[in-house]
Amino acid sequence: MMDPPPIIRLRNLRKEFNGTVAVANLDLDVADGEFICFLGPSGCGKTTTLRMIAGLETPTVGEIWLRDQRIDALPPQRRGVGFVFQNYALFWHMSVYDNLAFGLRVRGIAPAEVDARVREIAESLELSPILRQRAARLDLSAMQRVALGRTLVVRPQVLLLDEPLNNFRPGLREMMRGELKRMQLSLGRTMIYVTHDQEEAMTMGDRVLVMNAGRLEQVAAPREIYRRPATLFVAGFIGRPPMNFIETQYHVEDGRAFLGHGRLRWEIDTRRDAIEHQAPSGRVIVGIRPEDVWPAVLAVQEREPAELTPARVELVQPLARKKIVDVNARGVALKMVVPGAFPVRAGQTLDVVMDRRAFHLFDAQTGRAID
Amino acid sequence: MTRAIAPPAPSSAAVTARLPRRVYVAWAARLLTAGVIGAVFFLPVLWMLSISFKPPTEWLEYPPTLLPKEPLVGNYTFLFNPGNPEGAIAVMTGAAEPVIPAFVNSLIVAPIATLLSVSIGFLAAYAVSRFRVGGNFMPFFTLTTRMFPPVAFAVPLLLFYSAVIPRLIPGLRLYDTRVGLILMYVAFTVAFALWMTKGFIDAVPRHIEEAAILDGASRWRVLFTVTVPLVRGGLAATTLFVFILTWTEFLFALIFTQRFAITVPVQVSHYAGAIGRFYGPQAALGILASIPVVVTGYLIQRHLVTGFTFGLVRE
Numbered sequence: 280m281m282d283p284p285p286i287i288r289l290r291n292l293r294k295e296f297n298g299t300v301a302v303a304n305l306d307l308d309v310a311d312g313e314f315i316c317f318l319g320p321s322g323c324g325k326t327t328t329l330r331m332i333a334g335l336e337t338p339t340v341g342e343i344w345l346r347d348q349r350i351d352a353l354p355p356q357r358r359g360v361g362f363v364f365q366n367y368a369l370f371w372h373m374s375v376y377d378n379l380a381f382g383l384r385v386r387g388i389a390p391a392e393v394d395a396r397v398r399e400i401a402e403s404l405e406l407s408p409i410l411r412q413r414a415a416r417l418d419l420s421a422m423q424r425v426a427l428g429r430t431l432v433v434r435p436q437v438l439l440l441d442e443p444l445n446n447f448r449p450g451l452r453e454m455m456r457g458e459l460k461r462m463q464l465s466l467g468r469t470m471i472y473v474t475h476d477q478e479e480a481m482t483m484g485d486r487v488l489v490m491n492a493g494r495l496e497q498v499a500a501p502r503e504i505y506r507r508p509a510t511l512f513v514a515g516f517i518g519r520p521p522m523n524f525i526e527t528q529y530h531v532e533d534g535r536a537f538l539g540h541g542r543l544r545w546e547i548d549t550r551r552d553a554i555e556h557q558a559p560s561g562r563v564i565v566g567i568r569p570e571d572v573w574p575a576v577l578a579v580q581e582r583e584p585a586e587l588t589p590a591r592v593e594l595v596q597p598l599a600r601k602k603i604v605d606v607n608a609r610g611v612a613l614k615m616v617v618p619g620a621f622p623v624r625a626g627q628t629l630d631v632v633m634d635r636r637a638f639h640l641f642d643a644q645t646g647r648a649i650d
Numbered sequence: 651m652t653r654a655i656a657p658p659a660p661s662s663a664a665v666t667a668r669l670p671r672r673v674y675v676a677w678a679a680r681l682l683t684a685g686v687i688g689a690v691f692f693l694p695v696l697w698m699l700s701i702s703f704k705p706p707t708e709w710l711e712y713p714p715t716l717l718p719k720e721p722l723v724g725n726y727t728f729l730f731n732p733g734n735p736e737g738a739i740a741v742m743t744g745a746a747e748p749v750i751p752a753f754v755n756s757l758i759v760a761p762i763a764t765l766l767s768v769s770i771g772f773l774a775a776y777a778v779s780r781f782r783v784g785g786n787f788m789p790f791f792t793l794t795t796r797m798f799p800p801v802a803f804a805v806p807l808l809l810f811y812s813a814v815i816p817r818l819i820p821g822l823r824l825y826d827t828r829v830g831l832i833l834m835y836v837a838f839t840v841a842f843a844l845w846m847t848k849g850f851i852d853a854v855p856r857h858i859e860e861a862a863i864l865d866g867a868s869r870w871r872v873l874f875t876v877t878v879p880l881v882r883g884g885l886a887a888t889t890l891f892v893f894i895l896t897w898t899e900f901l902f903a904l905i906f907t908q909r910f911a912i913t914v915p916v917q918v919s920h921y922a923g924a925i926g927r928f929y930g931p932q933a934a935l936g937i938l939a940s941i942p943v944v945v946t947g948y949l950i951q952r953h954l955v956t957g958f959t960f961g962l963v964r965e
Contacts (some may be wrong), residue, residue: 335860356866368857372879382865433865 284346286311286469287332287437292341294327301327305341309437309471314463315498316484317473320516324493325473329439332471333362345436354384357556361430363440367422371415375406376413382433400428404462411565419447423455427462437469437574444479456483470604477517481505489513507639511646514566514639522566523613526643529554529561538563542609543588553649554640562643569603571637572615574623575630587630595623606631654857660692663916701933702726709929714812729938749935752917754816755943759828759913760897763835768889769798771837771843772851779851780859789848792841800838804905805938807834826908834906835896843888850884851877886950897943914939 285308292305302324309315317325330336332343334355343351350358370378376397383393401407404424409417414425423443430438443459444452445587460483463470474480480487481501488498489512497509508514514522527538528548536554545565547554554563577585590608600619605612608631615631617623640649665721688878696716701709702725710783729749734951774792777783795803824830854877862872900915907916918939921932 333864335864355864362861362864364857364861366855366857368855368861370858370862370876381862381867385862385866385871429861543871 283311285309286313286346286442287471288342288344289328289332290342290344292328292331292343293339294324294336295330295339302331302338303472305363305495307495307498309469312467312469314460314472314483314485316470316480316487316582317490318475318477318480318484318487318516319490320475322492323490325475325488325490325556326441328490329441329471329473332437333360333439335362339573342642354380356433359434359436361433361435361438361463363426363430363438363443365442365445366504367426367443369414369417369422369425369429372413374400374411374413375417375421376410378425379406379428379432382429382579386433387431396432400432404428404431419455420449420458423458424462431466431468435468437471440470440472442474445474459483477519481517483546485589489516491516507648507650508566511564511566511641511647514641518568520569520614520616522639523572525565525567525611525613527563527565529558529563532533538565540565540611543611545633545638547635550640550649556643558634558640558642558648560642563649564641564643566639567613567633567637569611569614569616571615571634573632573634574615574617574621575632577583577617577621578632588633591630592625595625677708681957698933698936702937703930704930706930717777726938728931729935749914749917752912753938755828755911756897756939759831759835759911760893760942763832763839763896764889764893766832767836767839767892768843768847768885768898771840771888772847772885774840775844775848775851776877779848780856786790789844792844795838795841800901804901807902808905825906826911828911831903831906831911834902835899838902839892839895843892846888846891847881847884850881854880890947890950893946894943897939 287307287309289305289307291303292299292307294302305328317328319325327336331338331351333352334353338351341351342349345359350360355362368383373381379400380393383396388396397410398407401410404427406421406424406428414422417425426443427438440459444455447455456479470497472480472483481504484501486498486500487504488506489496491512494573497504497513499507504513505538506515508517511524515524523542525543526543527535527540529538531537536551537544538547538554539545588608590606590613592604592606593612594605596603596605597619602617602619602621602623604615604617604623606615606629609611613631623629640648641647670884700716700718700926703721703723705720705722708715708718727826731748774783778789808825811830815822815824824833858880859872859876862876867875898915899913900919903911903913903916904919907913914935918932918935921928921935
């Protein structure tokens with residue numbers, strides 16, 4: 280069965296500002312009805328990409344397609360996309376009704392039709408009771424709905440959102456996320472959502488596109504991104520506390536393959552071929568998430584002594600239901616996560632277990648994952 | 651039994667009557683302070699009002715009294731009818747002109763100059779704010795006209811008006827004309843209007859305009875339907891300030907007018923001559939001259955207090 284054609288296609292998209300590359304050669308297909316998040320640190324190019332899709336920036340090179348129509352040469356209002364700004368950018372001095380009607384009036388639509396469409400959208404977003412209120416006097420949830428309504432009233436095919444929840448304090452943010460996601464599901468409209476908050480992207484997106492310094496690092500469903508990060512950057516960016524990285528050297532001894540760092544070493548069997556092909560220099564970065572480092576006493580199965588690594592506790596940071604423990608294991612600094620009730624003190628020594636199956640391997644030269 | 655501070659009685663009269671004394675004292679102190687400050691600002695005006703109703707005998711009276719002993723409206727009528735002075739008000743050649751022409755001139759020059767100045771300044775401010783026109787230097791450069799004492803411009807501009815312009819554009823007379831005065835005022839106030847409105851424009855986030863542009867609004871439409879309503883307060887304040895500047899401007903009006911384009915401030919100065927000063931009519935004219943400004947201020951005060959409801963970013 281063939282997949283339905285993508286609703287948005289980016290081909291070889293590139294944007295330069297005075298010689299600085301903001302977005303480098305981006306290729307992407309967005310599926311119809313999908314909620315995709317663009318995630319990355321400040322300055323990674325995610326907002327620039329969004330603005331190019333909207334028409335607020337012109338690409339230096341590349342093509343943007345909406346269904347079967349090329350839109351990168353069209354002005355914003357003819358593209359069939361809706362844009363929601365940070366802080367919503369409502370027209371404060373106008374009523375909710377006028378805010379919703381603005382786009383339609385600019386397009387010269389007859390007043391009767393404008394009225395009908397505005398009321399229809401207001402109804403679906405529960406804005407009917409406050410149609411006459413001035414936009415400046417609304418509460419946040421209403422503002423979000425008006426901002427969405429303003430874009431929806433012109434019936435766009437795709438909605439673009441530029442960090443709309445950025446300036447909200449944490450408690451409110453979670454609530455708004457839920458509302459937005461529910462709305463997207465009920466409307467069934469494709470949404471491209473830009474954020475620098477990984478928790479937001481991972482909880483809301485059907486797929487997450489991770490960007491860094493203008494480059495696409497990985498695009499996949501959140502689970503995939505978490506379990507199989509494609510690059511060193513993605514591995515280090517996703518997950519809190521961040522992944523532990525250990526620089527190791529691959530070497531063969533008596534026909535057995537090892538990854539070693541200082542006094543630590545692990546024998547490798549199943550991924551030998553992959554390492555030899557994909558990391559020709561022999562330098563491999565081993566990544567292991569703090570959640571995958573366990574005190575030996577808590578490990579599910581009994582472990583061979585050879586698998587245990589003695590470590591000294593440097594720092595304990597207690598959180599509500601867990602503790603983040605910084606340990607020094609034979610010269611390597613690691614963070615691990617233990618249950619909140621587990622007794623551990625700075626200065627204590629204990630054995631830790633690192634399951635080789637939980638290792639993420641990366642070629643030190645390219646940063647790409649070794650699979 | 652404790653003393654009741656907040657009595658349960660529902661009627662407001664009963665509540666007020668039982669407020670503790672210290673609340674009254676604080677309230678009275680505030681009123682007194684406000685009164686003193688208000689008096690300091692308003693005393694010159696009050697004095698002017700008082701003189702305008704005094705007969706000549708009381709103009710220079712010592713010790714001065716605020717209320718006239720024999721109030722009269724002769725000062726006011728003299729303004730409009732100098733040929734028939736009442737009572738002891740002597741006739742002086744300089745003061746024999748009725749004031750209506752001066753008012754007419756002022757009422758033409760000041761509003762037009764204000765409107766032109768604010769319009770040009772606002773559009774320029776928008777260009778500087780949104781499109782960075784002129785880079786870093788040009789907007790700053792517009793302030794140079796305000797950096798010199800205005801009188802330093804007087805002689806060069808006088809030469810310009812009377813000698814250069816008629817030679818450049820034959821037949822065009824700017825000296826002693828309302829047009830000439832308007833052009834002068836616009837030139838000197840437009841930089842002020844630019845900088846004052848620019849601050850208000852900068853306060854309007856670009857996102858709002860971008861949102862309108864995304865919907866397809868042209869730049870002009872964005873300007874008038876989105877930006878202007880949001881800077882209404884700033885525009886009103888700027889208009890009032892520029893109007894005050896142009897209405898009360900004396901130096902250049904004095905230098906650049908002679909007979910036909912005399913404005914009210916110049917007319918006021920005509921009431922002091924070699925023989926003496928006509929304090930009464932002068933004060934009366936001063937009071938009358940302040941009326942248009944007060945009225946304008948009153949009419950636009952609604953816009954001055956639009957309320958900066960920047961309620962978008964909330965915590």
